[in-house]
Amino acid sequence: MNEERNNGQTLLSVRDLHVHYSSGGEMVKAVNGVSFDLEQGKSLGLVGETGAGKTTIAKAILQILPDHSTKLVEGEISFKGRDILKISEQEMQAVRGKEISMVFQDPMTALNPVMTVGDQISEGIWRHQKVSKAAARQEAIKMLETVGISRDRIDEYPHQFSGGMKQRVVIAIALACSPELLIADEPTTALDVTIQAQVLDLIKELKKKHGTSLILITHDLGVVADTCDRVAVIYAGEVVEIGSLEEVFDHPTHPYTIGLFGAIPDMYKDVNRLSPIAGLPPNPAALPEGCYFAPRCPHATERCRSVHSGLERITGTHFVRCIKNQQEG
Amino acid sequence: MLNKKKMNGSEVIKKTEVPGSLPYVWKKIRKRPLAMAGLIFVVGLLILSFISPWICAHSYKAISMREAFALPSGNHPFGCDELGRDILSRVLYGAKYTMSVGVFSTLISCVFGVILGAISGYFGGKVDNFIMRCLDIFQAFPGILLAIALSTALGPGFEKVIIAMGIAFIPIFARMMRAKILSIRGAEYVEAATAMNCSTFRIVVRHIIPNALSPLIVQVAMSIANSGLAASSLSFLGFGVDATTPEWGAMLSTGRAFLRTYPHLCIFPGLFIMASVLSFNLVGDAIRDALDPKLKD
Amino acid sequence: MAFLEIEHLKKYFPSPRGMVHAVDDVSFSIEKGKTLGLVGESGCGKSTLGRTIIHLLDSTDGVIRFEGEDVTHPNKQKLRKLRENMQIIFQDPYSSLNPRLTIQETILEPLKLSKRFDKDSLEKEADRLMEMAGIEKRFRLSYPHELDGGRRQRVCIARALALMPKFVVCDEPVSALDVSIQAQILNLLMDLQDEYGLTYLFVTHDLSVVRHISTDICVMYLGQMVETCPTKELFAHSYHPYTQALLSAILTVDIHKKKERMLLKGEINSPINPKPGCRFAPRCPYATEECHQEIPLHEVEPGHFVACCHVKEINQL
Numbered sequence: 001m002n003e004e005r006n007n008g009q010t011l012l013s014v015r016d017l018h019v020h021y022s023s024g025g026e027m028v029k030a031v032n033g034v035s036f037d038l039e040q041g042k043s044l045g046l047v048g049e050t051g052a053g054k055t056t057i058a059k060a061i062l063q064i065l066p067d068h069s070t071k072l073v074e075g076e077i078s079f080k081g082r083d084i085l086k087i088s089e090q091e092m093q094a095v096r097g098k099e100i101s102m103v104f105q106d107p108m109t110a111l112n113p114v115m116t117v118g119d120q121i122s123e124g125i126w127r128h129q130k131v132s133k134a135a136a137r138q139e140a141i142k143m144l145e146t147v148g149i150s151r152d153r154i155d156e157y158p159h160q161f162s163g164g165m166k167q168r169v170v171i172a173i174a175l176a177c178s179p180e181l182l183i184a185d186e187p188t189t190a191l192d193v194t195i196q197a198q199v200l201d202l203i204k205e206l207k208k209k210h211g212t213s214l215i216l217i218t219h220d221l222g223v224v225a226d227t228c229d230r231v232a233v234i235y236a237g238e239v240v241e242i243g244s245l246e247e248v249f250d251h252p253t254h255p256y257t258i259g260l261f262g263a264i265p266d267m268y269k270d271v272n273r274l275s276p277i278a279g280l281p282p283n284p285a286a287l288p289e290g291c292y293f294a295p296r297c298p299h300a301t302e303r304c305r306s307v308h309s310g311l312e313r314i315t316g317t318h319f320v321r322c323i324k325n326q327q328e329g
Numbered sequence: 330m331l332n333k334k335k336m337n338g339s340e341v342i343k344k345t346e347v348p349g350s351l352p353y354v355w356k357k358i359r360k361r362p363l364a365m366a367g368l369i370f371v372v373g374l375l376i377l378s379f380i381s382p383w384i385c386a387h388s389y390k391a392i393s394m395r396e397a398f399a400l401p402s403g404n405h406p407f408g409c410d411e412l413g414r415d416i417l418s419r420v421l422y423g424a425k426y427t428m429s430v431g432v433f434s435t436l437i438s439c440v441f442g443v444i445l446g447a448i449s450g451y452f453g454g455k456v457d458n459f460i461m462r463c464l465d466i467f468q469a470f471p472g473i474l475l476a477i478a479l480s481t482a483l484g485p486g487f488e489k490v491i492i493a494m495g496i497a498f499i500p501i502f503a504r505m506m507r508a509k510i511l512s513i514r515g516a517e518y519v520e521a522a523t524a525m526n527c528s529t530f531r532i533v534v535r536h537i538i539p540n541a542l543s544p545l546i547v548q549v550a551m552s553i554a555n556s557g558l559a560a561s562s563l564s565f566l567g568f569g570v571d572a573t574t575p576e577w578g579a580m581l582s583t584g585r586a587f588l589r590t591y592p593h594l595c596i597f598p599g600l601f602i603m604a605s606v607l608s609f610n611l612v613g614d615a616i617r618d619a620l621d622p623k624l625k626d
Numbered sequence: 627m628a629f630l631e632i633e634h635l636k637k638y639f640p641s642p643r644g645m646v647h648a649v650d651d652v653s654f655s656i657e658k659g660k661t662l663g664l665v666g667e668s669g670c671g672k673s674t675l676g677r678t679i680i681h682l683l684d685s686t687d688g689v690i691r692f693e694g695e696d697v698t699h700p701n702k703q704k705l706r707k708l709r710e711n712m713q714i715i716f717q718d719p720y721s722s723l724n725p726r727l728t729i730q731e732t733i734l735e736p737l738k739l740s741k742r743f744d745k746d747s748l749e750k751e752a753d754r755l756m757e758m759a760g761i762e763k764r765f766r767l768s769y770p771h772e773l774d775g776g777r778r779q780r781v782c783i784a785r786a787l788a789l790m791p792k793f794v795v796c797d798e799p800v801s802a803l804d805v806s807i808q809a810q811i812l813n814l815l816m817d818l819q820d821e822y823g824l825t826y827l828f829v830t831h832d833l834s835v836v837r838h839i840s841t842d843i844c845v846m847y848l849g850q851m852v853e854t855c856p857t858k859e860l861f862a863h864s865y866h867p868y869t870q871a872l873l874s875a876i877l878t879v880d881i882h883k884k885k886e887r888m889l890l891k892g893e894i895n896s897p898i899n900p901k902p903g904c905r906f907a908p909r910c911p912y913a914t915e916e917c918h919q920e921i922p923l924h925e926v927e928p929g930h931f932v933a934c935c936h937v938k939e940i941n942q943l
Contacts, residue, residue: 540726
């Protein structure tokens with residue numbers, strides 16, 4: 001396994017993470033050896049299509065994978081130097097929400113409809129920080145204002161808020177205990193463009209102000225370009241390319257990453273036809289031998305179909321999982 | 330979430346039955362031992378009930394005062410009641426009463442409920458309002474109270490119980506059907522059908538009804554259990570079939586007087602009520618799960 | 627003569643809290659073989675407008691002209707004919723297919739309803755349509771749940787094009803799909819347009835998609851049109867502050883093109899009994915008293931229409 005090295009203060013380090021679960025009588029290999037590091041105060045974008053395993057990685061970090069179907073969680077997730085895969089559920093509860101929080105895609109279902117937003121924000125505060133309820137409420141008011149909602153809406157219920165406002169509340173809840181790591185799973189996918197811009201700006205601003213590290217899960221390369229310092233492209237439960245924003249966006253190297261860039265209509269480029277990636281992502285219950293992307297890859301050779309490549313360094317902190325590049329480079 | 334992933338991610342398309350079709354449901358139920366046990370119990374009991382006059386050593390109505398309150402023994406496995414009638418034969422013979430009340434009354438409520446609900450849901454507006462308000466009035470009474478009122482009005486008798494129970498449970502079916510039709514009526518495939526010149530009749534028959542059937546099947550299974558149970562309660566309270574009929578509720582009712590001294594008069598019919606309600610519910614549960622596309626195994 | 631012309635079209639819905647002005651006085655025209663992109667955020671009435679044009683909803687007021695003929699209130703016979711010429715492709719390929727019909731049955735449905743084909747030619751026609759939409763033959767007897775989103779959308783396209791309509795409303799046809807699949811479907815739609823001379827009304831919230839596929843653009847806000855012009859023109863210089871905000875909010879993958887983002891205050895307001903005047907005014911950074919008067923769409927440059935009373939000052943024209 002080729003691991004990335006870096007000199008900054010590493011907050012989260014995921015090593016060779018595997019997650020398998022059973023579904024419909026089949027073993028689904030959702031995550032297959034994912035490794036990455038996240039430095040303090042930095043943001044990492046996990047990009048990939050539906051079913052690539054992005055959300056499963058996030059859930060594995062928070063250890064909220066459903067017990068009944070999850071069959072295997074292997075590897076190492078070290079958070080502040082402690083392997084959180086090995087600690088007890090009780091210890092994990094202290095980490096969850098306080099040190100690591102998560103923002104989910106759909107703000108409509110992430111909030112409890114029968115609790116006021118104020119109560120929902122302060123709940124986490126008094127539970128984790130052991131302060132009085134009154135103090136927690138004060139803190140909640142402060143959080144609400146931080147995310148740009150006026151303090152007199154604290155006793156309102158979620159249905160009284162619009163979609164963008166709800167997502168702000170969700171972010172306020174996630175940030176209430178000033179976590180060191182925020183995992184945002186498609187935080188703006190359900191929102192309109194102008195609202196998406198507001199929410200992303202809010203996340204960036206809060207990140208700067210509180211020094212929170214961020215893992216942003218998205219299928220939208222534009223969101224990554226706007227928000228992240230580093231990018232990991234996920235395909236079939238693997239990192240196929242990882243590097244700094246500049247490294248990946250200026251020199252996309254893995255054929256899948258190149259394919260993704262070719263498939264999106266861009267505001268500033270005139271093309272007659274987009275160049276879609278042929279075919280469909282592989283069935284995670286029956287992954288092909290060799291490179292998982294080979295069946296869809298325009299450059300695939302016989303060797304690609306039999307040899308499974310490791311993640312190799314190209315330049316600096318830029319790693320790619322493709323044997324063709326290794327031969328050439 | 331996990332299932333969605335699988336759907337999008339699978340290149341290999343497996344051939345499966347249409348979710349909701351009978352073979353599909355049957356395949357799913359066969360995989361659930363509890364549901365199969367329930368099904369076997371219900372079917373077996375019904376068969377036994379019909380052939381009981383030929384297989385039971387004692388007639389369900391043969392009175393033998395000498396054996397009154399006889400405890401379970403080799404001759405009378407479930408013992409005898411206060412008139413010395415064999416409880417086993419009565420329980421078996423009575424099964425068809427309790428179950429046919431369940432089946433036939435459900436049939437009544439299902440047919441009328443579905444028609445009313447479908448009209449209400451598809452046409453909406455004033456028609457909907459009128460039908461729903463009428464059903465509201467019905468539902469303002471607890472089901473069992475309504476059934477008591479109806480059976481008092483209709484008088485005692487087996488068919489009357491069926492009619493009373495059937496009417497009492499109409500609103501449940503009507504509401505469920507209305508809700509389902511409302512949601513399907515707004516579906517985009519119905520809109521697409523409209524856009525391609527599909528007639529109202531064809532839309533209802535080809536696009537709406539087939540998609541509304543799955544919750545109905547579940548409701549039917551549950552309702553058979555419920556109205557069987559309600560019929561027993563009715564007899565227990567003395568409003569159902571006359572006391573000579575070996576209906577389980579009626580047996581419980583008479584056995585109640587001797588509960589402290591001869592509990593077996595109540596225990597056996599009670600156990601059978603419990604077991605058959607449980608069986609129907611298990612089967613209903615399994616059908617519901619089989620029809621839920623989000624639950625894949 | 628324009629191929630499709632909409633004049634002062636209105637669609638109001640009654641609601642418990644008052645009249646919803648979903649589409650309020652919208653006019654535009656589309657030339658044959660062209661694509662008009664209808665852009666706006668959720669709740670701006672763009673989908674309602676699409677559905678009203680193809681008579682899935684009745685219009686409240688206004689005129690719809692199709693190939694020069696007034697088709698606003700067609701009789702039953704005319705409506706049948708009209709629907710064979712106007713079709714719709716929906717956003718969600720999961721809910722727009724009847725789960726109980728096989729792919730072939732789904733595609734055959736419009737052919738059967740048209741009564742134009744005899745039994746023998748039906749299946750041949752279905753095969754042709756499946757090939758046209760790029761659906762492999764082995765899926766003929768599959769059910770929708772066995773297909774992925776992209777293939778399902780292909781089925782929807784085959785169904786919509788079964789009777790060779792002249793005009794197709796595409797209601798966010800790619801927004802529910804993954805990026806790589808999205809490109810496949812967009813290309814398919816463009817190929818079909820080239821081949822059969824189809825005219826599209828492409829409804830979407832995604833400006834990058836619209837830029838790619840459409841010849842003209844119409845931007846809507848809360849039921850009203852705020853700006854309309856040829857696509858190139860809009861991306862070169864937009865004049866309405868809402869369009870500008872929308873454009874500035876779009877994220878690009880070009881990391882070296884840092885742009886000033888124009889952030890809007892607040893959120894979209896309610897379309898129920900709206901106040902007269904510009905509906906964008908409550909969120910507009912340039913709004914003044916004047917904005918509370920009705921402002922019709924006016925031509926700022928040839929072919930470029932804007933509904934804003936401050937358009938000159940804002941853009942220093």
